[in-house]
Amino acid sequence: MLHEDKGVECMFWSKDNIIERLSKIPRTLEDVSIEIFEGIPSTNDFIHKVNLSRGDCTNTSYICRDLLRSVSIEQELMYPYMDDSLSNEFAINSSQYRFMLPYEILGNNVRKEYRIFQPEEMKTRFPMAYKRLREIKYKFRTDGEGLNSADCYRLKNESFLHYINTPKIIITDHYRLQASYDFAGNHVFAEGIGIVLGDPTIYHYVTAVLNSSISRVFPEIWNREKVRENSNLYPKVLKRFPIVFPECETVETLINTISRYLIYLNIQKHTAKVYSLSNYQRLIEFYKRIADLLILDTYITNDLDPKFIEILAENIVSSEDEFEYSNDMSLLIALQGIKRNILENPDFRKCKFSNEFTNILATLKNNGVW
Incomplete structure (x- = not known):
């Protein structure tokens, strides 16, 4: 478990503070997308x-x-x-x-x-x-x-x-931002919304962001700006989703890779017949939490313990292969091993959050976001 740094001066973050900061991010999904369509x-x-x-x-x-x-x-x-x-x-x-x-x-x-x-x-x-x-x-x-x-x-x-045959992000739930990644790019949508991005290398990053705690704050921005209708997503609103990319290439690579891990794990969980679903879910929750920490730090604080990033980079490795759509059970064993290596690293429990970061996490959790 990560600990807060008692030596850092505490800064209180309310939900209003977080929403205000997100609403002022100038770059939006529209800026990095080619087109958004309903299908x-x-x-x-x-x-x-x-x-x-x-x-x-x-x-x-x-x-x-x-x-x-x-x-x-x-x-x-x-x-x-x-x-x-x-x-x-x-x-x-x-x-x-x-x-x-x-x-x-x-x-x-x-x-x-x-x-x-x-x-x-x-x-x-x-x-x-x-x-x-x-x-x-x-x-x-x-x-x-x-x-x-x-x-x-x-x-x-x-x-x-x-x-039709271009990879895209899929928003599949109208009541909460939730993105799935269509690797084949051949799905057509009627009730869902597809987002086509100009740079295929950012698909996995955007997928992770749209499934993070940041996305769960965004509906508050819609409500305050009175642009939300019947709790539904539609292109005009979705284009305004704030996008921030990490300044550190290592962090962006980590988020991309974890997103690919989660695609693989969710597919395996859906099709599992022998291995217990609870084991899949524990791995999913572990990797989702790490991705959430990295994304939250990218959007709000930029002060995660460098040692924490170093430990992750040593263990969470990328691959040129399209492993996220593989049925190879050895990948599942490998992902379990990565989790174990991170948690058992002697420096892992020494990593610290600042009070500012801890307060943001607490605020999101208390407001039903985390």
């Missing part, structure tokens, strides 16, 4: 929503959400869909639903270009999808005409297609 409206008749959870599905046969029969559609046109009912911090639970999206991605840049398939091309390359689109049209219209390009894709705003 596909699920009421669109020409986007085909299907359920992949049924056991009788084949590679090309899907059970429609609105029908009791299977429908054959080319697999290349099926893209994942997610809403806030699948909320889980630091992780993505694959959705059982998918949309049929008749387009293709051009190029491989962060801001990807796309091209919508025209009706004649759809008829030739994807006859099953073409047939289904015609069925939908005839179901809702009686004009008897063939498909046109508007029928193939009818969205109010198609700009999000640039970002």
Whole structure:
């Protein structure tokens, strides 16, 4: 357990002090993002929503959400869909639903270009999808005409297609800021909100921040500025989330790495069949608390014990591999070993917080934030 430094003069921090300081941070999520979008409206008749959870599905046969029969559609046109009912911090639970999206991605840049398939091309390359689109049209219209390009894709705003296959942050809970990281970048959102960032290297850091105690203070800022509506997140508000990056590269690397640890642990916890969930949860709570300390110090104090940072840097190691999506149980053992090495380090219990830092932690905890 870390101890406070009795030699440092105490400074009292109220919740108002913290909120005021956060509200004055000039850099926002909008400043570091390319675009924030709400996703596909699920009421669109020409986007085909299907359920992949049924056991009788084949590679090309899907059970429609609105029908009791299977429908054959080319697999290349099926893209994942997610809403806030699948909320889980630091992780993505694959959705059982998918949309049929008749387009293709051009190029491989962060801001990807796309091209919508025209009706004649759809008829030739994807006859099953073409047939289904015609069925939908005839179901809702009686004009008897063939498909046109508007029928193939009818969205109010198609700009999000640039970002379907781009990694993004996912806000999955409308009542509390909570971010999950979509590594594949192919989820489309209706009720949730996706945030696409220009620099892929900061995805894990932002994920950690949006799951930290700092994010739980932010709704107070919305309320005071009277920009919150019905407790829901929406792009205009979310763009104003204050973003601060650590001055020390070591601290930012630590937060990024811990965020990747937590993605891995949450996925493992969700899919665990043999190993007890409590063991996963204890590891999750340990790494979340360390990330929270580092983020809180970055935003508010900048006075964590340097020895504490040194101990963390010696043990919490990064990897170029995409380990957060691995199913390798040896990673779990490794994360347990890292926790043990940190706690058993003889210098760990000698690390100290200043009174200022301790008061901030106490204030957040007493206000139900910590």
